[in-house]
Amino acid sequence: MRTFATLLCAGALATPATAVTDADPLRSPACTRALGALQAAREAGDASVEALRQTAARACLGLAGPPQRIGRPIEPPTVVAPPAIEPPRPPQARPAPALPPPPVEIARPPVVTGCDANGCWADDGQRLQRVGPQPVGPRGPCTVQQGVLLCP
Numbered sequence: 001m002r003t004f005a006t007l008l009c010a011g012a013l014a015t016p017a018t019a020v021t022d023a024d025p026l027r028s029p030a031c032t033r034a035l036g037a038l039q040a041a042r043e044a045g046d047a048s049v050e051a052l053r054q055t056a057a058r059a060c061l062g063l064a065g066p067p068q069r070i071g072r073p074i075e076p077p078t079v080v081a082p083p084a085i086e087p088p089r090p091p092q093a094r095p096a097p098a099l100p101p102p103p104v105e106i107a108r109p110p111v112v113t114g115c116d117a118n119g120c121w122a123d124d125g126q127r128l129q130r131v132g133p134q135p136v137g138p139r140g141p142c143t144v145q146q147g148v149l150l151c152p
Contacts, residue, residue, distance in 0.1 A: 031060035109148050120144070 025031055034056035041049050057063055110122035119129040128135035128142060128151075135142050137151035144150075 025062040026060050028059070031056070034059040109150055111148055112144055 034052070038049070038052040038056045040046075041052050046052075110124045110126060112120050113123050114121045115130075115135075117130075119127055120135045121127060126137070128137055130136070131141065135144070139151065142151035
């Protein structure tokens with residue numbers, strides 16, 4: 001079996017190179033003539049360049065019909081608008097928390113700072129007239145308990 005494979009390889013290598021080149025259409029006399037005519041027409045600026053090019057393609061490439069263009073037709077580039085990116089919006093400001101109501105102010109009862117025969121003085125600057133044994137405030141008679149003046 002090995003001997004057969006060796007002989008087969010040796011036979012393939014012994015094939016003359018002229019058989020390969022004779023079948024090559026690029027080295028044929030018809031291709032050489034067609035390329036020469038095409039080159040001469042290009043140098044002369046002849047209008048028949050396209051027809052000569054097709055003839056050279058058939059002769060050199062071994063085409064039976066006119067050559068076919070490969071690929072897709074050229075199209076103008078697609079214009080794409082740039083993306084519109086909006087910057088992030090700043091976060092909405094939260095409303096300020098409602099302030100608590102002011103504390104209810106409880107009026108301190110005035111303290112008697114001093115008395116005389118006609119009345120007493122309170123620490124808030126009021127003068128309370130004495131009617132009998134009791135001082136009288138703006139709304140009526142007051143009582144004094146341990147120095148604190150209680151008026152209605």
